[in-house]
Amino acid sequence: MEQMTTLTFVLGHMNYWLFVVLMMTGLYIVVARGNLLKKVVGLNLFQAAVFMLYISMGKVAGGTAPIFTNNPAETYSNPLPHVLILTAIVVGIATTALGLALIVRINETYDTIEEDEILALDHATAQKEIDAVAKLGSDGGDVK
C-alpha cells in the first residue's frame, strides 16, 4: 500500500520534474555560454519549459481539448492556462525579436557577439579614458 502511494506520487509528479530539467538546461545555456545568440536560444528553451509546466496544470485526466463536442457529459481540460500561455508565446516572440535586434546592433558596434570579447573591449575603452584623464591631471590642465 505504502509503495503504491509512492508510485502514484512519483508518476503524478514526474512530468513536473522533467519540465524542471528542461528549464534548468535553458538556464545553464544562459549562464554558462558566452555567445549572445545562444543565450537567446537558452532563454527560449527556459520559456518553453515554463509553458509546458503551466499547461500541464490545466490537464484533467480523461478530459479532452476545450472545444465543445456533441456529448454533453464530456469533461474538458481547463482552458484558462491555454489562454494565458497563448498570450505568453506571442509576447515571448516579441521579446526574442527585440533581443535579436539588440544582438545585431551590438555586433555592429563591437564586431563580435561573444560576451567575453565585448567585456574586454569595454575594459580597454574604460582604461584608455582613465589614462587620458590621468595624463590631463598630471599636465596640470583643467579636467572636465
Add this chain to the structure above:
Amino acid sequence: MELAITLILFVALVTTAIAIVVMRHLFSVVMLSGVFSLLAALLFIVMDAVDVAFTEAAVGAGISTVLMLGTIALTARSELPPAKFSLTPLAVVVLTGAVLIYGTLDMPNFGTPDAPVQMHVGPDYIAKTPTDIDVPNIVTAVLASYRGFDTLGEVTVVFTAGLGVILLISGLGKRQRRKRGR
C-alpha cells in the same frame, strides 16, 4: 499509452536541449531550437492544448527560427569555445532545480480533476461559453471575448517591440556601406 508518448517526447526534448548546449555551430543551434519547439508543440497536443500547440509550431518553429537565421546572417556563424570550464553555473543550475523540484512536491498529481486550479473560474467559463458567446472553442471565446482587453494589451506589446526593433536596426545597411566606403 499517453505516458509512453509523453516519455518518448521527453527523451527527444532533453536530447535536443543537450545537443543545443554542446553545438558550436550556430546554424545547427537555431535548427535544433526549431526542432525543440516542434516537439514542444507535440507535447502540448498530448496535454489537450491544441491552440497552444499550433501557435508554438507557427511562432516557435517558424517565425523565431527565421528571425534567428537573419541574425546569424548579420553577425557570426559559430560560437567561440569557452575560455575555461567553470563549475559555478552548474552549481547555480543544480541548486535552482533542486529548489524548484522541492516546490513541486506540494502540487497535486498530474491530471487530478479536483486540483485547486480546476475548482474556480475555469469550469465557469466552460459552463457559460455556449450561452454567452456561442463559439465552440472555449479558448477562442476567452481570448477574444471575455478577456479581449488583455489581448489588446498583448497587441500593444507586440507593436512596441516592433517599434523597438525598427529603431534599433534601421539604417544598418546605410551605416555598413558608409563604413566600407571609408
